Amino acid sequence: MYIYYPSCNFAVMHRKTAKKVKEYFEKRMPIAKCCKIDQSELEKEDIGLYVCQACRHQIEDKVQTMSLWEYFDQLDDFSFPDYHGQKMYLQDCYRDCNHPEVHQAVRNLLKKMNIEVIEIEKNKENSIFCGTLHYETKDLENEHLSHYSKEIQEKYMKEYVQQFHNEQVICTCNRCLKGILLGKGNGVHLLELLFNKK
Known part of the structure; x- marks a missing residue:
């Protein structure tokens, strides 16, 4: 049985979409509470669906996990919105470096939505970025930008986003998006892309 673990951080940033996603899953499977407090009775064959890398880390010791991207990629009855070949950059999260199944599923979904992906150099297992949580650059002693002042965080994030030339950047991680x-x-x-036309 699947169990959906909604992301509290995503819900704070995207209330309307989080509500749509929750309503979608309520018709299909149990919805867990916050991953830090959920006490659902789990069976060995259960699979926890997650959207947030922090949720995955929290639950992976007690249940099998699958990203929402893998779940949607395997569905035959999901109505994917059509973005008519729009070009968008894709930001892979550093915390997914060891999850090639996530990288592939994300790209499969974008293809199904008729989005043309612009790949950046440091992608997939080579990603160096998770917003201010993790950012690798030779100028910093600590890769956790969150340990620095807001001004320094903003300075490095502004430098990082220059590579996207003001084009849309798809994120699969709340911290990446915040950065x-x-x-x-x-x-x-x-x-947001999956559900904004529903």
């Missing part, structure tokens, strides 16, 4: 937005980039969460 892109902090740098005044044109970021959008993949769940």
Whole structure:
């Protein structure tokens, strides 16, 4: 049985879409509470569906996990919105470096939505970015930008987003998206793209 673990952070940033996603899953499977407090009775064959890398880390010791991207990729009855060949950059999250199944599913979904992906150099397993949570650059002693002042965080995020040339940047991670937005980039969460026409 699948169990959907909604992301509290996503819900805070995207209330309307989070509500649509929750309503979609309520018709199909149990909905867990916040991953930090959920006490659902789990069976060995259960699979926890997650949208947030922090949720995955929280639940992976007690249940099998699958990203929402893999779940939607395997569906035959989901109505994918059509973006008519729009070109968008894709930001892979550093916390997914060891999850090639996530990379592939995300790209499959974007193809199904008729989005032309612009790949950046540091992508997939080579990603160096998770917003201010993790950013690798030779100028910093600590890769956690969150340990620095807001001014320094913003400075480095602005430098990072220059590579996107003001084009839309798809994120599959709440922290990645926050970093892109902090740098005044044109970021959008993949769940927003999947559900904004529903």
